Amino acid sequence: MKTMTSRYCSRIVTFVSILLAVVLVTTGCTPKVVPVEGPQISMMVETNFTSSEYDAGALLLWNIGQSTLQTSGTSVVHVTDSDNGGLPLYWQPGSPVRVVQQWNYLSKKALITTISKDANLLTPPEGMQYLLTKDSAPIQRWYASDENAFVNVPEQPGLSNETPGTKTITITEQGVAPASKAQTLTVPVPSGLTQIDVVYGSGSITNGFVLVETRDKVAKNAADSLWLLRMNNGAGSWARCGDLSAFDGEIIAGQDPSFARVGSLLYFTHSHTRIGCIDTAATSPSVTLPENINTLLAKLYSNGPTNTEGPLQAQLASDNGVLIIEYPAANWNGGYDYAVDTSGTILGSLYGNKISIVSFDAKGKQGSSIPTPGSTSFPSIDLFQ
Structure with missing residues (x-):
């Protein structure tokens, strides 16, 4: 009896399976492929x-x-x-x-x-509105979305004018109108640094960072270095990211570097030579040179304009977790925008001029275009x- 019952159940299962497959096919309920x-x-x-x-x-x-x-x-x-x-x-x-x-x-x-x-x-709140005037030193300013506030810091903190042994850098944060009370964070500067240029900032005093290029004039002909001033719950700490030997010793060379942040990764340019990257969340941050991204940069440079008076620098941007590298066309009549992921893989590109913008997929196949x-x-x- 047990053998007959087992065979009988097996036949029922087989029949039901076949019937279900027929129903799925005839009713069109096959799994749908959702395009990425x-x-x-x-x-x-x-x-x-x-x-x-x-x-x-x-x-x-x-x-x-x-x-x-x-x-x-x-x-x-x-x-x-x-x-x-x-x-x-x-x-x-x-x-x-x-x-x-x-x-x-x-x-x-x-x-x-x-x-x-x-x-x-x-x-921006009054006092943060003007980046450069006749009556004040230039500032660097950015927006902290989580706090709905602007944050600013002097572009070149006047370290030489302060009392020896008490050199500091002060960051100010104030909400968008109706403005809240301003908050400030004053952090001592590591000893030995005699010049500071603020080159980028992100986030708030509660959770953010300031990237500075520094120089130690005691060491002659030494390359500049990059430091992160990390801000956490109203306190600041410094982390050295390494020197700029791979960038001709400095990133501020005739023109300001271009920056783009993708998550914790901060990318920056220097002239036409390199695109660097710093993981701002790393315990021991360092300057790296992403290989695939710099291979693309070298290709853009070799195919770009040759009639330039000085180094031609790519411009960086980011959106939705994607790094965008902008570079002019050889004839200056348009430009290219390459979208890459953090591994440097090309996801797609655009070519734009004063007439239209055309999209291309990762393999260079043309997609849609619109007049611009x-x-x-x-x-x-x-x-x-």
Whole structure:
């Protein structure tokens, strides 16, 4: 009886399995393959140019996985810049997008106005508004999203003017209007450093960092070094990232370096020679040279313009966990934007000029294109200025 029962149950299971397979096929309930979207990158399209003004903020969405482009077609801000030759926009994607207000350095007149509810104009607190004036030393400023506050630090802290043995660097944080009470963090500077240039900042006094380039004038002809000043719950600590021997001894050489942060990874340029990277979350951070990224940079340099008066530097940006490397075309009539992951693998690219933008997939196959009467700008993850 046990043998017959077992055979009988086995036959039932087999029959049910066959019937289920037939039902799945006939009813169309086969598993569906969901296409991988891949990362999406936001850009702003700048339009309606005159000699000194333009509209901006029509959002352009680049779906890298599908190699498609889509634009909202509606501008969100108007920029007036009659004396400075066109300042870059500092903005973050979102709904609404965040755009930092800027001023004319001479007249202190506001240069940006909203023309759509899709933009939130961030106005730095008084005292942090002007990066450079006749009456004050330049500052570096960025936005801490979690705190809805701007953070600033002197670009070149005046260490030589302070009392020996008490050299410090002071970071100030203050909320966006209606402004909250300002907070400051004063941190002693490691001994032996006689010059500091602040080159990047991210986050808040509660959780953030400041990257500085330093020089020890005691050691003649020594390469500059990079240090991280880490901020944690109102306290600061220093970590040396190594010297800049691979970058001709310094990263500030005739032009400011370009930075982009992808998570804890901070990428930076120096001239046309290298793209460096620092893991700002590492216990012992160091400057590395990502091989695949620098191979791409060398290719862009070899195929780029040759009629340059000085070193031609790539520009970096990031969005949605992707590093973007911008470089001009050989004839200066357009430029390329390569999207790479943290391993340096090319995910896709764009070619843009004053007429259109064309997308390409990772293998160089052309995707979609859209007309663009003006230039484009990528977001700034920290709104660092």
